[in-house]
Amino acid sequence: MDQVATAALPSASHPGAEWWRSAVIYQIYPRSFADSDGDGMGDLPGIAARLPHVARLGVDAVWLSPFYRSPQADGGYDVADYRAVDPLFGTLADFDRLLERAHALGLRVIVDLVPNHSSDEHPWFQAALRTPAGSPERACYIFRDGRGPAGDVPPNDWRSVFGGSAWSRAPGDTQWYLHLFDRRQPDFDWTHPEVRAEFESILRFWLDRGVDGFRVDVAHGLVKAPGLPEWSGQATMIEGEERRDMGPMWDQEGVHEIYRDWHRVLASYPGDRMMVAEAWVKPPSRLARYVRPDEMQQAFNFDYLTALWDAAELRRVIDGSLGAAAAVGAPTTWVLSNHDTVRHASRYGLAVPGSRPLGIDAAGEQPDEALGLRRARAMALLTLALPGSAYIYQGEELGLPEHTTLEARHRQDPSFFRTGGVETGRDGCRVPIPWEAEAPGFGFSPAGATWLPQPEGFRAYAVDRQEGVPGSTLELYRHLLRLRREHGLGQGDLVWEASPPSVLALRNGAVRVVINLGKTPVPLPEGRLLAASLLPEGEVGLPGNAAVWLAAG
Numbered sequence: 001m002d003q004v005a006t007a008a009l010p011s012a013s014h015p016g017a018e019w020w021r022s023a024v025i026y027q028i029y030p031r032s033f034a035d036s037d038g039d040g041m042g043d044l045p046g047i048a049a050r051l052p053h054v055a056r057l058g059v060d061a062v063w064l065s066p067f068y069r070s071p072q073a074d075g076g077y078d079v080a081d082y083r084a085v086d087p088l089f090g091t092l093a094d095f096d097r098l099l100e101r102a103h104a105l106g107l108r109v110i111v112d113l114v115p116n117h118s119s120d121e122h123p124w125f126q127a128a129l130r131t132p133a134g135s136p137e138r139a140c141y142i143f144r145d146g147r148g149p150a151g152d153v154p155p156n157d158w159r160s161v162f163g164g165s166a167w168s169r170a171p172g173d174t175q176w177y178l179h180l181f182d183r184r185q186p187d188f189d190w191t192h193p194e195v196r197a198e199f200e201s202i203l204r205f206w207l208d209r210g211v212d213g214f215r216v217d218v219a220h221g222l223v224k225a226p227g228l229p230e231w232s233g234q235a236t237m238i239e240g241e242e243r244r245d246m247g248p249m250w251d252q253e254g255v256h257e258i259y260r261d262w263h264r265v266l267a268s269y270p271g272d273r274m275m276v277a278e279a280w281v282k283p284p285s286r287l288a289r290y291v292r293p294d295e296m297q298q299a300f301n302f303d304y305l306t307a308l309w310d311a312a313e314l315r316r317v318i319d320g321s322l323g324a325a326a327a328v329g330a331p332t333t334w335v336l337s338n339h340d341t342v343r344h345a346s347r348y349g350l351a352v353p354g355s356r357p358l359g360i361d362a363a364g365e366q367p368d369e370a371l372g373l374r375r376a377r378a379m380a381l382l383t384l385a386l387p388g389s390a391y392i393y394q395g396e397e398l399g400l401p402e403h404t405t406l407e408a409r410h411r412q413d414p415s416f417f418r419t420g421g422v423e424t425g426r427d428g429c430r431v432p433i434p435w436e437a438e439a440p441g442f443g444f445s446p447a448g449a450t451w452l453p454q455p456e457g458f459r460a461y462a463v464d465r466q467e468g469v470p471g472s473t474l475e476l477y478r479h480l481l482r483l484r485r486e487h488g489l490g491q492g493d494l495v496w497e498a499s500p501p502s503v504l505a506l507r508n509g510a511v512r513v514v515i516n517l518g519k520t521p522v523p524l525p526e527g528r529l530l531a532a533s534l535l536p537e538g539e540v541g542l543p544g545n546a547a548v549w550l551a552a553g
Contacts (some may be wrong), residue, residue: 022490040449058481061108108212223254284324309353348375357423398471515547520541
């Protein structure tokens, strides 16, 4: 297919800027966004039909979680064919039509790339299993002999992120293979040149179709420490505060050579293509290494996502993030929720607001839904006023909470099964979103089917219940995104202003932001009201758990 230039799409703020520096990007989890054919599974035609909602919201791009051919052992993050669309979601022609529709609406399209591991049904891994130890086919994955007289002890003590050993053996096989995630997700060996060449070819395949960028899954995990040294910790995507706390499977120097190669690939295409790293790396100075000028363009700011509802902590995270990114000339990328975390509208309603449980079920603490939403709306005002890029997870613009009472019989997340239910898992944030309050399946599917059941409470959050309603969360997001663009906040500069301990006050250009993270009202500075997280109810000053934008004098 001929290369498709995207340079004509509007920039995120003003002409001449690299669009990704200040873009607001909307994450779509395909199986839960919109179903076109009634099978209960979201699909690419469903996404294409609902793109006008996304465009009207006022974002600059969409990020599509995986839609590739996959046995779906981990929600599509177990890829069997990186160049094919899974029949669950449609066809490659459907993708091309979606891409064309998005570009016509002024939306760029970022697709997920999963380079750390493949599915165990990938042809390369199947070929490896058919050949003996030491074969060329096995060299593309991390196969090792076991320990002990019979080789029946795993090669080292590494643990899977999803629980249990990070090593498995196929029935009858003499060797073990590494999988940092599910046993059906074998890790590639990125020291092998064929792996590197294959992924550069995959990049070009999608760039030739016209995609605008890639979200790189587990970007910090591709290269493992030489010799695979023993490490008795539990591998998690969020590690300790310092570099020394990270296991030998994360943030190795070799990953940066890979991303410099990829940078050159993207730079050979027109249209200012980009990459964003999913790299759970601490401290911020280590994360900034992924967005040096010759590597990626963005990295998700997970310090911000995991920050508690606390003024001092948020300011520390914001300052640290901006400083580390500025040191390498990169933007900071703000994010509050995604498909791997409990939705922030629910996390902010917990006893420790902003804490990050590994899922919530009926036996766990139930969030204060109203308080969580109130705080989530206030955080939208803070987040969308910060310079840099911001991500919105589908349903966030509706104030959608987590499904916190999903029954175990419906769960599909491998982390739930590999930990024997100790981890509730991520299904609660992946429930299909509501479009129409009175339609079957809340309008997600023409037949009313949904691959995960929706709670009755989703009815109140449906798009058609909020459309055109003053003060609704949907209309608040639309208003904020319009103001963000008009005032160029994504490319602005943050200046802190004096405030009480429970309050953050900042100025970005012509906009002053005040967020009250305490419980009692505080006085407001002078300025015309531009936006508020709460409709005025006669309060004096700014109530607790609320935020405003004011026109700065």
